[in-house]
Amino acid sequence: MGKGKTFKGGIHPPGHKELTNSKSIRRMSPPEEVVVLMQQHIGAACQPLVKRRDVVNKGQKIGDSDGAISAPVHASVSGVVKAVESWVHPNGYKVQAVVIENDGEERLDPDIVPAGDLESLDKGTIVDLIREAGIVGLGGAAFPTHVKLSPPPHKKIHTLIINGCECEPYLTCDHRVMVEQPEKVVYGTRALLRALGINKAFIGIEANKPDAITAMEKATAPYADIQVVPLQIKYPQGAEKQLVTAITGQVVPEGCLPMDCGIVVNNVGTAAAVAASLKTGMPLIERVITVSGEGVKEPQNLLVPVGAKLSDVLQVSQGFNGTPRKVIMGGPMTGVTQFDLSVPVVKGTPGIVVFNDLKTATKPEACIRCGRCVDACPAFLVPVNIVQYVDGGQLDAAVEWGLLNCIECGSCSYVCPANRFLVQSILLGKQEVQAARNKQTS
Ligand code: SF4
Ligand code: SF4
Structure with a gap:
């Protein structure tokens, strides 16, 4: 190669x-309207610094946060703030957004x-x-x-x-x-x-x-x-x-x-x-x-x-x-x-x-223990075993087998001849572990 x-x-x-x-x-x-999400990064979401009807300039800071891990967001067009409201993030959840009507002035x-x-x-x-x-x-x-x-x-x-x-x-x-x-x-x-x-x-x-x-x-x-x-x-x-x-x-x-x-x-x-x-x-x-x-x-x-x-x-x-x-x-x-x-x-x-x-066929079949997912895993994990533990609700065992070290690349699912939902199960397992940890600390 x-x-x-x-x-x-x-x-x-x-x-x-x-x-x-x-x-x-x-x-x-630039389109007639842009929707600048307050969560564009890993870390703390920004708080809007503008409100409805405010006039904004191109490049003006419109959101920021005190969080140690965060980054401010800026207006990508000049115009008028049409709304500050909740909007769907590409990752599926809702976050606050500043909606700007573009005045075309590029100010x-x-x-x-x-x-x-x-x-x-x-x-x-x-x-x-x-x-x-x-x-x-x-x-x-x-x-x-x-x-x-x-x-x-x-x-x-x-x-x-x-x-x-x-x-x-x-x-x-x-x-x-x-x-x-x-x-x-x-x-x-x-x-x-x-x-x-x-x-x-x-x-x-x-x-x-x-x-x-x-x-x-x-x-x-x-x-x-x-x-x-x-x-x-x-x-x-x-x-x-x-x-x-x-x-x-x-x-x-x-x-x-x-x-x-x-x-x-x-x-x-x-x-x-x-x-x-x-x-x-x-x-x-x-x-x-x-x-x-x-x-x-x-x-x-x-x-x-x-x-x-x-x-x-x-x-x-x-x-x-x-x-x-x-x-x-x-x-x-x-x-x-x-x-x-x-x-x-x-x-x-x-x-x-x-x-x-x-x-691609998506109907999963029984694992044939071919080991291809193991060969493909760049994180040196045994995806088939991790998924077995996740699916069986044994999250501690899945963590011991390296669940949290998965980089979510999807290589295991890609090579699996049985079309098993490996990375999907792993993602679910990670979320469950995180939820359990959050519960313990709250
Ligand atoms: S998604 Fe995770 S388990 Fe699957 S190959 Fe990538 S790193 Fe390995
Ligand atoms: S690649 Fe699929 S069929 Fe082969 S061992 Fe892994 S999970 Fe089983």
Whole structure:
């Protein structure tokens, strides 16, 4: 499956990247209305800073939180606040949202000013600017970036890894960012290195993106502290722990984070967002997403305002191609199926994929003890046993077998010849364990 470093386990689903990987990023015209959710990230939800009928500027902060793990949110258009109300999040639950009627004036907030030369900014200033810009991980996890850049003093960071794998089928937004904006990715990488106070960065890119590898090698050439690392094509190559192993050979122990091994991982889109915000002062109010799948008429890569509704984005892609059977926010392996097209794009939305036919059989059969799920698991788990314990209500035993170390990649379900709902049972088991723990502490 190609040259380059990799990790043990994993699968090789068809990539379907050809639908969009050569298509340049197009800017979507801002829609008439955007819905900016107050929960766009892992951690505490923001509280709205505006109320109905307030006039807001593009880039104005409209939500913030005192929580240690959180990130502010900003208006992606100028206009009038139509409502502050509850709205459905792509993950299915309801959160508060600020609905803005776009006045089309593109009136910029006066607080938006460039940060100045990177060399003139110290560590703390860069971290503060990144927080104020509301930057979170754009690979999908949406973890606040400033928190990753502020490790506890006893955790000595020595290496930054920039994740350009984009191993999820169909998605090509990171690929296009690297091809079209390599200098931005490098600038952001340098800013992240400066914020961490270190001088070693790797940019990991799967070998199915040769043009991105070439562009990034050229852009990083003047910087000896940044190295591009071609990686094998394998899913989930872009999962944090698997990426750390592929690039450094280090295995992040169970229950630990890359930070515990001295490593911080950020996505290429995040690096580009850091660069954009430091250079222009504009917070994170738009992102590149891939709209793809046989169910859309015009698959493409789009620069979309945060808060644009799924229906508006699909319209820009000329709408459905036939009768849609499944609309997924994110990719087919880790994305979330949507039932309401008024759901808005959030900072962590890497794509929208539409399928017409669901070709895979979904009727589960008895396990034939083939062991394929064990071979595929990149977290070295025995999914078949964990699921057996979860299904039997023996959660303690499931935890002992590593339930909580599952990275929810879905590789086990993908390879199971008996079509067993492995990752689904595991997710359920994790939720039950969390609920039991919450009950104990309340
Ligand atoms: S058990 Fe979890 S980590 Fe292992 S393959 Fe299944 S979903 Fe992925
Ligand atoms: S892959 Fe499916 S059939 Fe094979 S051992 Fe795992 S659960 Fe059983």
